Amino acid sequence: MKLSFRELLILLPLFFFASSTFGQGEKKSIPLKRILDTIAVQHQVKFSYAENDVFGHSIYPPQAEIPLRAKLVYISNRTGLNYKELGEYIVIYKAKQREVKNFCAYVTDETGMPIENASVQVNDAKNIVTGADGYFELNTTLPEKIIIGHIGYEAVTVPIADFTGDCLNIVLRFDVMQLDEVITERFLTTGISKKKDGSFTIEPKKFGILPGVTEPDVLLAMQQLPGIMSVDETVSNINVRGGTHDQNLFMWNGIRLFQTGHFFGLISAINPNIAYDIKIVRNGSSAFYGESVSSAVDISSHSADVEDGQTTIGSNMINADFYTKIKLNEKSGIELSARRSFTDLLDFPTYDKYSQRIFQNTVVTQLQNSTDINYRGDKEFYFYDFTAQYHRKIADKHELFIHLIGINNKLDFTQGTVTETNTITSISNLDQQTFGASAEFNSQWSETHSTKFGIYSSYYNVDGTSQSFETGTVTTQENKIKDSGFRFSDSNQLTSLFTLHSGYQFNQTEIDNIDISDSPALDRSVNQVLRAHAFIGELEHNPETEKIYARAGLRINYLEQLKTIYIEPRLQFNYIIDHAWQAELLAERKSQTTSQVVELQNDFLGIEKRRWVLANDIDVPVQRSSQVSVGISYRDKGWLVSIDNFYKKVNGITTYSQSFQNQLEQIEAKGSYRVFGSEFLIQRQFKNFYTWLSYSWNDNRYRFDDVQPEKFSNNYEISHAVNTAAIYEWNNFKIAIGSRWFTGRPTTDPLLNVPVYDNEGNPSIFYEYPNTDNLSDFFQVNFSASYLWHITPKVRAQFGLSVLNIFNRSNILNRYYRINAAEDIERVNTYALERTPNALIRINF
Template identity: 25%
Template sequence: MKAKTMRQTLLILIFLFTIPSTYSQSLRTYSINGYVQDKESGERLIGCYVFDPEKSRGILTNSFGYFNITANEGNNKIATHYLGYNDQSISLIIINDTTIIIKLTPAQPFKLDEVSIISSGFEAKLSRPQTGLLNLNSKDVKRLPSFLGESDVMRAIQVLPGIQAANERSTGISVRGGSIDQNLFLLDDAPVFQISHMMGFFSVFNNDAVKDIKVYKGDIPANYGGRLSSLIDIRTKDGNLQNVAVSGGVGIICSNLSVEGPIVKNRVSFIVSGKYSYLGLLYKRIESNVDLTFYDLNCKLNAVINNNNRIYISSYNGNDNSKIGMNANYHNNTLSMRWNHIYNPKLFSNVSLIYSNYRYTTSYSTETNNNSLNYSWNSGIQQITLKAEYNYYLNSNNTIDFGASTTYKNFMPGKLEGNKTVIDNITKSEPFSNRVVDEQRVQEYAMYISNQQKITEKLSFKYGIRASLYQDMGGHWVYKLINHQVVDSVYEAKNKTYANFFSLEPRIGINYRTSNNSAIKASYSYTTQQDQLIMKTNGGGPLDVWFPSDNNIKPQKSSQYSLGYVHYMLNNLLEASIDGYYKHMTDIIDYKDGASFLESSSVYTINKTSYNFEEQLRAGNGYSYGTELMLKSDFNKLNGFISYTYARSFRKIPDINHGQTYLSPFDKPHAFDVFLNYNATKRMSISANFRCQSGQVTTIPFYVIEMWGKALSGYSNRNEYRLPSYQRLDLSLTIKNKEHPGQYYHSEWNFSITNVLNHANIQYVNFVSSKENPNIINAKGVSMLGIIPSVSYHFNF
């Protein structure tokens, strides 16, 4: 019976795949394939819409600028739409499969006699069966008011509908009510586990090196997995194949410099882009014991072997050093080696070897007349992935993506070491409570297949499935917990598998064109997250700890349903959209009431240093829902958007909040955003960004009592209270220096003001017992940013 059902399912899939191709056999067809690239630099263009204007069908270039479109024998015409470039139309006489390189010319950024933008690509948005997908590039990021003189990728993403900053200090994000760890950040396919600098004020993504950003809020493609809420896919520039180009900038906190150019013209190129913060040097003039410095370095090599083969090697290296009371150092490394190969016009492949590493160390040292104390905390995670991805252009109505990957991960959750010396006539050392969480290793396998299929001129689907196997490997102590306390342990042999988690994750999206300028979209996605994160704060930060799912902590799972509608007006220059979603999550984790990260509640220990933090965690269910509205304008002189988001997020976890449903730390019901960019003249532009949203939830102490010589606090229900609403207005003025005909050097000044209204946005509350009466608790709200002016200078040649 089971075999019969499988045969029936297979026949149905074959039928769906072949209906459009059978219909098209009345005429002989051929493939028009190739790449779309920038005419001046040779940079491949991601997401360019290549289409047949007469038949109203088209395709987006993939992540490497490749496309394949089916054409009938004889006279044909193909055209392109890509934001920031002039539209192009090409006439062809097709007698066999044809390969072409389409070279697009960057459009003039501003012309007084133009009313509309150069090219919006609205047709692609109306046709793709995907909800919750947002596209950005480095130019979009620069349009927003800078923060302390810096254009920051994550600050730009935080203002998009459905996405909220964890807090004002953090570059971390909550997407549709999810937690900080539920977002997958990829830099040239390499995962980035820590995205912040300076304890959260800046992100690690250097905008000068960025080419394309895709933000998936709901319908994550089947070739990606491992997170519940979102995928942020960031691609860096390939390097100029034609000429050497230099760009950079100087701000009050950071400076950056990028150099790119050909090693072999039209064949091999490079780009090196770096950023360095000298804030620590300024601080040292005031306080010698304070240090705040960081740097980013992006490098990439791009080699065209021949028409069918291309190799990319890209790396990222980032480092932070801070010293404010304690020393902290955290380090990010990624390396991606990718090989593009075209087997034939219909089959494109990409094989990647990817390495990612994140480590951090904090240390503290103090000395008094009678004693000294020194300790350090180390943690990190390493990952190596080998994967193969394929795009098969079956016919004009079906594009099939499939592939497989294998990943090795090494988790180093934490190691606390130290010593204490007491001087009392005789110098002696006292024991220090060391804590060690054993290293853990994981092997993960995944495979996927999906198809984007056009059923009729109005109806299209994208459906697929991802299968993954997550295996915990031995070589460390494994704990058995009963009632959340360690009662036993066993040492598992190295490379022995002691826990397996298999997951099947279906994804489906539907798009229906209701008219030439509007469409309805719907999607369902099931995702699994095996990697877990313990966060010191809800905003996320460098001191967070990654660890794998195991016998005690199961993988998180999510089912998300989305429904949206998009409509274009005023000659497709004004976009109105509404998206609704419901997300149900299981096995999500949170701290138990009264948890202490470095304390164990069990009486069972292997030795004095063993520690199992899983005792402090509880798992349960959560759900979120919301509605996102946006009105976006793409006029040349005035562009931007207005958005409103209504979103709720809840959790219900045993042993937390007396087992009752409580608000997620990321529940912010209302968010209203306005971003406007006005090109006043050819040399001057003004931008403004205003955000007003609900305050963050918090738990407050009601009383303090003394018992057995200790002060014990009684707390409200979990996240029962909400801080005051958040309001912030940022302004920016950009003035380009006057240019002369034939001038190669271009420069501009940017003047920005952060928090123009100087609104005190409370980020958290400190609770302190009254000195007069210890039973009285005083609350003091803490805000992070007042009004901050900044200036920066940028250049390129």
């Protein structure tokens, strides 16, 4: 059977590393014909048989994870039928005489994964090796025993007397050796590393290259990590282990960011050229992080010293930017950055592709075909951002940091047409902006004692005005957040083994939601305020020479308005097994009081339709999560292999926060979701070339007690996801090509293809049960390359090129149904980016 490149790419990780998709869930006999159909799907083979031969045979199904030929032996032993392999066909037949089966076995590791090329010593003169599925047979005179071994595993001796007819499962245990290393450097690419507390760090100034990414964009780079992705390919909808975007905490120098994207999600709102460090935590976060039930992304531009000045200016096909660092004196310095798009002046192909992607199925385009409406007069869009930092060292023990940040997206949209009597126009606009400031004072009182004190404030506002072209109705909407507070932390090394971290945080969040319409008349204004106090304590065990790293913390949250206390334990544990192996255990409980909801799909022009709200423990509960994960990793001789298994439960979600576009869209219900899964990564480095493959599997299900059925698949469930990359670096030249594949997200289809009508004659759609179907699989191949030219010892030029979706595959990201003006049911698809090129030029001096 021939496999295409795409099929091979998909099947390889699933065959070797994925958790079993087809479990042996049934505990009763099943007709043989059904079992053969299941095996045919699992192994992509075809069975040929006479109906009379298989009729009447019912057996327990073989385990899904065992190799194909082991399953054939299993079936033959229980039915008396014989089999013969003929290419891609397997013939099942009834013979007059039962054929004698050879000794067979399959070799796996302790996690159940097959071991390829394991050595099977039959006698002094003959050795054989296992296949890709770990399977082997002996068709010679059987010895008394055989010896199986493989590099990295302990050899085992198996007596042939143990053979009972079915294929044996021979398990090899990992070989244990002595160790030194703790931190995994170069995780996926240069500048990304995994720390012993389970977190990931990204250093943009050391950043290498990733497929489709030429700049160190943190929010795009983090989506390459196992378990982190975006179901709609935006940085404003990042899903970590099945969670929603608003369940992640994004912080920039102590300022919480409620807006993370430009172009309404296609570009990161953080300038990628600032010299900063990013910490990404999927689980086991420090007790100093609150207000999230999923991940935490902490971005810091702090430097230990006042560094020498430097400047960089650059441009791609969307925006131009600059960054400068100025050393005022030996004790102080400032850093400035700014970026602005020129999309309101120039239309490069990159902008055209981005525009088609983000404005489809909104008021800016026709809903049925996502093309610009023929009576559009003008569509003007641009964005900008800026940052500023002041760093001052005070004496030898203290330092002061002051930060400013601003982010803005602005869209003006004019529709117009000429009738026989006059000209009709309508004007709509959308403005999304963030401004923030913070100050931090750090003191190093001694080698073992330090403190930090910081204050911060941020302002977020999305303001949309929509004027109906047909009726002239004007609707104004606003979602405004004021977030401010202060935090104090103390770190005291008690002994050479233990350090105590403690602190206090105060936060006040105020959210306003405003809706004004002239037809029908509507004037709604909702103001919410919530103050929170957090008391924090952590004990860290971090000896330099021992094998165990551990950090246990406790966060106690008190919410003033709700008069509620939440106790949140946190745990990070890392055990160094030997020089190559280490294991980790991470656990946490967290809560958050802010969330994003979708009330109407056309809110804010249908582009940024989510709005932030505060918990009130009535219709919007406080969200609470519990998560635990266990992982093991191996790093030696250019190999990096890691696997993590996790379980997460989140309570307090609402149907409005999950972006339903089916029968639950206007249903108000509270519930929860639970997700468990596995994440696998294998990476190999050969001098200047390295490649990696990651695979994620999860089972993600809702529970809403007030809807039917109570349990069903999560809107953000991606059952299987595979990322691959091949990267080559030679001197100053870098090139990367990679692919992304994942199963389609759940969707709900109408049960009837015509509307149903109520007593008043209003049409509606009668749906199947929620999320009983799935979109087509997503597949995309991306490319990037960059070259660094040293013009002089102090001046460097960087050139970059990237292409997203090289093969221009049409991928569906979302689907919903609506009733059109003719009262027919229409299907509306949202498509991913088409082939999108981008180019970069940058000068550093």
